[in-house]
Amino acid sequence: MTPALVLLIVVCVTALAFDFTNGFHDTANAMAAAIATGALKPRAAVTLCASLDLVGALISVEVAITVTNHVIRIQNSDGTPIPALMADGGMPLLQILISGLAGAVIWNVLTWLFGLPSSSSHALFGGLVGATIAAVGLDGVRWVGEGTHLDGVVGKVILPALASPVIACIVAALSTRVIFKLMRNVQEKYRDGFFRKAQIGSASMLALSHGTNDAQKTMGVITLALIASGSWTDTTAIPLWVKLSCAIAIASGTFTGGWRIIRTMGKGLVEIAPPQGFAAEASSATVILVSSQMGFALSTTHVATGSILGTGLGRPGATVRWSTAGRMGIAWLITLPSSGAVGALCWFICHLVGGLAGGLTVFGLIVAAAGYIFLHSRRSKVSHHNVME
């Protein structure tokens, strides 16, 4: 086995680990409101979410091999890696990928520890941008798209992150306000029964759309690594095992629940009553669907959080915990630079040690960091038993 091949395997494992963290970070987006209002029991919610995630990832034929092209220039427009990075069995490209993934995984696990919802795609893009700056220089980054075509760090990351929570918030606030006006004379118990049932439908829509979108990014990264090392040549298809393993990784991540983030989104921001839960989910689902139809890249996390905030603003007399919202806002602002900094640092370490040993060192760092954070999290365990207490 050549060193590049071993590194390729390590990159694949790391990418699947990232996919897993992507799953447990995003369960909350689809299910937090449904769990908070009692529409679904915690275990039932994550099981439903994981199943739909799996189905979504498997039915989707979207080929995201060019996913890195949105923010960096390590690939040609047809998806093949640029020749300079193909030397030595694709070693330079694999080093960028493992460093970028390191930034993304560590950021995801750290934000999970603090119970902060944060966008996994931003973490991935951040890590890759950081590693690319370190390896290629600032020219390796696609900062702004050309003309009115939304692309680059500005068009694919920053602008959607600013716009999408605001849009979702307005939509959810409007519907919450009207619903509570309409429900004035209806008994609360009677009303809530219906809205809980409706929530199951809207939460399912969110979970399914997550599956059809999010697993593709990891599939793209793994396929790119395979192409770089010469193990795969087709840029219009993804190997079946990659698709299967990514679908399983994201679904099992979803199944483990990310209870800390569910707690923050379900209870930390706003006390959610069933009508608010339904309003939030319907708003998120619509905004996500319309945006993907228009090719506007946004993060499910930002939309879901915006919607939940909106239901708090729309309901007369409800309190919104702005301190929690502020912490989230700060986390969003620093996602890209932080995972980028880790990505860049890891690339330097990787480069300094050199070759396969460098890649293995970075992998060891990821395992050590994630392990430490996990052990730290055991001090205040959050699980399906106590998630809404």
Add this chain to the structure above:
Amino acid sequence: MNQVLAALDASWRILLVGILLGSGLPVLFALGVRALAWGSGGDAEEHLASEVNKPSLTGRLIAYTIFTVVVLMVLCGIGYIAAHGMGIRITFDGIVPVFSQK
């Protein structure tokens, strides 16, 4: 600057459709619940202890019609996500959806 304008252009469209469908659907559902509460009578609606709310067939019919529309809309949504994922492009020329393979 072009990027900001493009994002603003996309944003107001998303907001518009978001309000129409994303707020419209839950509000429609709430109307259904309201109608059913009226249709069911009894204690579904708030009332004074001296009053008795009689069930109303009209209320129930309105409610079930609305619920049917809501369920159909949700099914369309799920169908849309699945179709989109399976590589079928759906375009809306006017209102009628057109399906084509990507």
